[in-house]
Amino acid sequence: MSSRVRDTKRVGTHKRLRRSGGILGVLLFAGVIAISQQQPNASPMNAQPASNQGPTTSSQAPAPEVTGAAPLRVMVGKSILINTTERIKRVSVTDPGVADPIVVAPTQILVHGRSAGEVSLLIWDELERSRSFDLRVDVDVSAAAEEERRVFPEEQITVTPSRSAIVLSGHVSTEDVSKRAAMIAEAYSKNVVNVLTFGPVGAQEVLLQVKFAEVDRAAALQLGANYFTPGTGNTSGVLTTGQFGGATVSTTTSTTTSGAGGTLGVTTNNTAPLINISNPLNLFLFRTDINFGVAIEALQQKSLLQILAEPNLIAVNGKEASFLAGGQFPFPIVQPGQGFTAVTIAFKDFGVKLNFTPVIMPNGNIHLKVAPEVSTLDFANALTISGFTVPALSTRKAETEFELQDGQSFVIAGLLDNRVTDIVNKIAGLGDIPILGNLFKSKNLQKNKSELMVLCTVKRISPSAEAPAGPSNPQPYLNDNKFDGKKPSGSHK
Structure with missing residues (x-):
């Protein structure tokens, strides 16, 4: 009986525990739902x-x-x-x-x-x-960054990863430093992207070295003969082809008066031939017994003219620089007014002139816009305006654009001009005689050859730490050993 009571109590206790657990579970579930609804x-x-x-x-x-x-x-x-x-x-x-x-x-x-x-x-x-x-x-770049800082402690190099590549960014002093930094990074990764910039910080400058070379060669050959005779009395004769000035013949008259005391004098007129030679380089022959002479023209002339200008110009990136070696000549400008005419004077440049504009490209190349010009005064084609003689300009110029690497040279203009002039004058009939006809003709042959070249060399420059040396004499000035080639007495070694 007692055991049945204990079992009944145990079963009731289990039922109460199960009931309490179920209630607790419902409350927890309701709390979770409430929290989820609030959030x-x-x-x-x-x-x-x-x-x-x-x-x-x-x-x-x-x-x-x-x-x-x-x-x-x-x-x-x-x-x-x-x-x-x-x-x-x-x-x-x-x-x-x-x-x-x-x-x-x-x-x-x-x-x-x-x-x-x-x-x-x-x-x-x-x-x-x-x-x-x-x-x-990403690729680990810590070791590469540490090595870059160790090798280039004064450079601004940033090492960052980008997928499987190492990216170098920043600014360094020279292009060589940029290349060496990339070589160091290649030891840590096969893929290196080098976006380092180099050069001086601030405005970049470009040096343009220009050479203007002009050579003008001329050769002339003159051949001819002029014949003349002073004649007798008041007669004279000249035979010439008219191209060269040979000898000319004229007469002079002299008057002589003689007398003694107060007696009347006697006047006599003496007429004598006078021969003038225009060119002392002529070959002159004269026979006094027959009063006949000849002047032979046989001249050969050669000349060489060389003009060379070497301007060196520095310009800031993107700015224009100009150069002029020559001068200016006045040019009158007529300005009509009401009832009067005014003349004003303007000046124009001539000589060796150069304008250029450099632009540094992102790849380091230098893009140049160059306009060289060589001009001279041409008085043969001059004009006269209101009493003023205005010379013309003989000009050779070029304008071009090109792109060069640092230190490269380029010929931007070249002109070759050949001119040949051949003039032959002769006496009709006599000049056509074989062999002997050369004595009755003249020949003037002129050859002119001019050549102009403009050479340019472009360089990127940076400010120098030291001031450049000034100009100096090639020989010591007033040096004892060099002065007059002798050493003055009393000097000491």
Whole structure:
């Protein structure tokens, strides 16, 4: 009887416990529903992005808690530990060859970077709620950056990763430093993107070295013969082809008066021939017995004219520079008015002139716009305006644009002018006689040959640390050993 009572009590106790557990479960379920209704936008997992300092290994710093969709970063060959507030059921990545995630604890994920790239990291909790995060795997550039700072401590070089490449950015002093920095980075990665700029900071300058070379060669040959006779009395004769001035004949009259005391004198007139030679270089022959002479013209002339100008101009990038070696001549301008005419004077340039504008391109080349000009005064084609003689200009000029590398040269203009003038004068009939006809003809042959070349060399320059040396004499001025080629007495060694 007593045992039946105890069993009945035990069964009642179990029923009360089951009833209490059911009520507690209903209350908990209702509380969860109420909380979910109050926070409908709550994230299934508390997550936050990785630290701004980049991915870290588990041995370097505490693992970050994933709270959002901010990108996560990890270096190739290193790992990052990610913490979550929810219990993790499983993880996955879009490309296991880029990153390998492993669940090492219910709320921790270890991600190992295998190769450079970007993948999506998917995380599921125990309630099958999922979340996606961007994961970026970059090349480790810390060693390369440290080596760049060690080799070039004074240069501004920034090393950053970009997928599987190393990017070099910043500004360095010279192009050689830029190339050497890229060679160092290639030891850490096969793909190196070099975007370093070089050169002096501030406005860049360009030096243009120009050479104007003009050579003018001329040759002349004059051949001919003039015949003349002083004649007798008041007669004279000249035979000439009219091309060259030979000898001319004229007469002079002299008067002589003689007498003694107060007696009347006697006047006599003496007429004598006078021979004038216009060119002393003529070959002159004269026979006094027959009063006949000849002047032979046989002249050969050669001349050489060379004009050379070497201007060196420096211009700021994108600005124009000009040069003029010559002068200006006055040019009258007639301005009519009411009842009068006014003449004003303007001046025009002539000589060796140069205008150029350099532009430094992004690839380091130099784009040039050059306009050289060589002009001389031409009085043969002069004009007369209101009593003023205005010479013409003989001009040779060119205008071109081209692109060169630093230190390269280029011929931008060349002109070759050949002129031949041949004039033959002869006496009709006599000049056509074989062999002897050459004595009755004259020949004037002129050859002119001119050549003009303009050569340009362009260079990028930077300010020099030392001031350039000034001009000096090639020989010591008033040096004892050099003065008059003798050493003055009393001097000391």
